[in-house]
Amino acid sequence: MMNRYGFRKFKNRLFFIICALCVVVAVIPLVSILFEVVIRGAPQLSLNFLTAPAAKGGIGQAIQGTLILIGLTSIIGIPIGVLSGVYLSEFGNNRYAQSLRTINNILTQFPSIIVGITAYGIIVLALGAFSAIAGAIALAFILIPIVTRTTEESLKLVPNNLREASLALGAHNWRTTLSVVLPAAKNGLVTGVLLAVARIAGETAPLIMTILGSRYFFQGFNQPMAALPLEIWRDSLQPYPDLQAKAWGAALILILMVLIINVAVRLASRSRMKT
């Protein structure tokens, strides 16, 4: 009897160790990625590397391209996403909204390469050229569902009392939404939007067949453009060590952009919870 109990206790401890090991195993890749990117990428950094175009050994055009893409995608995607989220949260008590919510959830899980082919089909073929705008629209297709979802979620956290108070003061629904509900949800909204932007900043697959990549600085919205993820992909597959080193340098910049947004957002939302 005692032996059996001993075995059960042993099994209990064994599985504790196994589960803890799972955490360790999952964290190893993260640590290794950060370590390698910093070790191999940091020696590349210099003013020239960050600002010069490809011809002069830099990735300036890729950094510029990614920033332009992020800006353009945000301009197209964020207003649409936020307004959709407002509808789903504030007026979303019907069949129509319910089915849109389902479609939206499914869209957030779609393979991004499919979105790339779509943007190629509707924009690149129509305009007859690879272009910055095609890339931005492809990324907007990915951004809109994510922003819609996070907007809806953060608006739902706003207590109904606030809405009732505003209506009691005689404000219209639209006024209540714009001047009471949205400001009250501001923090959650900004967090969600920033995380969504960080996610699309690293998207590569839809850019292959839309912005194509370029060795030169920005030449117009209807021209091919460079971007950091594309730069990393193309350079890493080259057999030349200096190009591979360039890929690591570009990876360091990209991962800094993405992780800084992520960590900052989390720290900010945690300090908000404390106060």
Next chain:
Amino acid sequence: MRLSNTQQLFSKTKKFKLTGDNIFKILAAVVAASALVILLIIGYTLAEGSVPVLREFGLSFFFGQQWNPIAGKEAFSILPYVLGTLATSGIALLIGVPLSLGIAIFLVEMAPRSLRLPISYLVELLAAVPSVIYGLWGLFVFRFWMLNYIETPVSTYLGWIPFFSSSLKGLNIFTAGAILAIMIIPTIASISKEVLSAVPNSIREGAYSIGATKWEVIQHWVLSYGRSGIFGAIILGLGRAVGETMAVTMLIGNAIGPAAMPTSLFSSSQTLASLIANGFMEAPRGSLASSAYIGAGLTLLFISLLINVGAHLVMTRVFKVKGGAVE
């Protein structure tokens, strides 16, 4: 507003007027249709683009093995890439699911309170790393771990079994599947975590009261209570693995045609997504080859839709049954 009852009252008593409120509501409703519009655009573009190849090859597009873009000898079939997609996703689930469940169990049931938040942050950061950086790291670092510690020993001792034969390059289904496993851990772990936290404490207390150890409580009560939610989490992870492009493209070895059939654990192959990423730009505009790549995209779309609709059905049922404990 979510004060929908009052609103319905008003809409019944008042006649519809074009007030500011109605304009705002209609505007928001129209914009919210963007999700539907995006889905329709994607579906239509892919369907329209793959008409030529489907008309030319019919069902053999799905069941053959050849891939030849040379004009006059064209042959396009996607069976090897469908199988490659299934093989890599399968490996990803085999490795990723136990790890993710271990993490979820550790976070919900075992870890000291002070460790929970930092560990969840770290696991979520895994999801924030862009796919192309996984690919870069996989190509220069992870590939050699797999090659030196798993592929070489296994193929040395078991290489006479065709399933383990290897060309010792480290660029193959197994490496691609393993990196996918890392990438789907955050998805499965975070949803399973929510599912496990939603298990009512009374279940645990009841189990403890009849003398179960902590692990027995988890194994026989908590996990079985949350099993359908965990199943949903796994399907969502599968959805992510199926559509993941860049990291797989950089690690799977990019075989084409019959060579891409996943015959061995260590054979190079191709998934639907990596096929498109590698070849789409080389196909001339409007050619049959271009249409074949779009057809591969359409197939991927259907697979992804199937998986995600399935996951959606499971998850809504789970969270409805459990009284909205998770929201």
